[in-house]
Amino acid sequence: MHIRDLTYAEFGSVITEIDLGNLSLEEWERIYSLWNDRALLIFPKAFLTKDNQDTFAKRFGALEFPRTAISNVGKGGKIHHESGDDVVKVIRGNEGWHHDSTYMPVQAKGAVFTAEIIPAEGGLTGWADMRAAYDALDNDLRDTLSELSAYHSYYYSQGRDGYLPSSQNDDGTYNAYGFHDGEASLRPLVKVHPGTNRPNLLIGRHAHDIIGMEAQESEDFLDELNDFACFESRTYFHDWEEGDAVVWDNRRLMHRVTPYDMTQPRRMWHTRIAGSPDSELADNYR
Numbered sequence: 001m002h003i004r005d006l007t008y009a010e011f012g013s014v015i016t017e018i019d020l021g022n023l024s025l026e027e028w029e030r031i032y033s034l035w036n037d038r039a040l041l042i043f044p045k046a047f048l049t050k051d052n053q054d055t056f057a058k059r060f061g062a063l064e065f066p067r068t069a070i071s072n073v074g075k076g077g078k079i080h081h082e083s084g085d086d087v088v089k090v091i092r093g094n095e096g097w098h099h100d101s102t103y104m105p106v107q108a109k110g111a112v113f114t115a116e117i118i119p120a121e122g123g124l125t126g127w128a129d130m131r132a133a134y135d136a137l138d139n140d141l142r143d144t145l146s147e148l149s150a151y152h153s154y155y156y157s158q159g160r161d162g163y164l165p166s167s168q169n170d171d172g173t174y175n176a177y178g179f180h181d182g183e184a185s186l187r188p189l190v191k192v193h194p195g196t197n198r199p200n201l202l203i204g205r206h207a208h209d210i211i212g213m214e215a216q217e218s219e220d221f222l223d224e225l226n227d228f229a230c231f232e233s234r235t236y237f238h239d240w241e242e243g244d245a246v247v248w249d250n251r252r253l254m255h256r257v258t259p260y261d262m263t264q265p266r267r268m269w270h271t272r273i274a275g276s277p278d279s280e281l282a283d284n285y286r
Contacts, residue, residue: 009234056245
């Protein structure tokens with residue numbers, strides 16, 4: 001196993017000369033320790049099978065859901081590309097910085113993500129380090145943020161960007177993951193990572209309506225904070241090659257996809273690792 005840390009960020013490592021489908025105990029322990037430290041691990045040309053991807057993800061914890069396509073390629077090879085298409089709306093929404101499943105009662109722990117079909121250009125995945133962002137805050141702002149909480153909602157983020165699904169269920173929800181009928185999850189803006197005991201920001205496109213602020217004030221405040229947090233020096237964008245695999249810590253890192261020509265096919269595979277209710281349960285679900 002060969003490890004190379006990314007040199008232009010405080011997170012991320014590239015691992016080669018390893019078979020993720022046949023890990024020894026020593027290799028796994030080294031990977032997990034490195035993941036806790038570096039938050040993002042990249043395995044070029046891993047070519048994981050469906051079973052191997054889910055099995056590898058299960059090493060990190062229970063699954064929120066198994067390997068699922070994140071793709072504009074539909075049944076029969078149809079390429080979804082029109083702006084009003086619900087598939088396109090989900091993908092375009094993912095262009096905004098976010099943590100996965102903060103809009104659910106339990107935030108995700110992480111994810112394993114692999115590339116099967118990639119477009120000629122664009123479609124990179126970026127990650128932003130919310131621990132480094134917290135460390136870069138001045139002391140007064142840290143103190144302010146430590147007292148604040150915001151709601152997280154997929155209805156809010158997709159609605160604000162104009163990407164809500166076209167059809168609505170009779171109960172007012174939508175037939176897509178994340179559009180549940182429970183109340184929006186309330187989460188602190190500063191979260192202590194359960195594995196490292198280091199604080200990081202917990203923000204992103206799903207966050208809204210900070211307690212104690214008017215709606216527009218909260219929106220402006222969070223937009224400014226997101227822009228600061230995702231400053232270039234705290235980000236890494238991966239230019240995919242077919243077969244690449246990554247695993248990231250969703251508690252520390254935000255992520256996004258960059259735009260691409262959606263008349264071209266792109267098919268990625270996402271296995272989401274469930275968070276522990278002991279540490280990732282929303283405050284208002286306790």
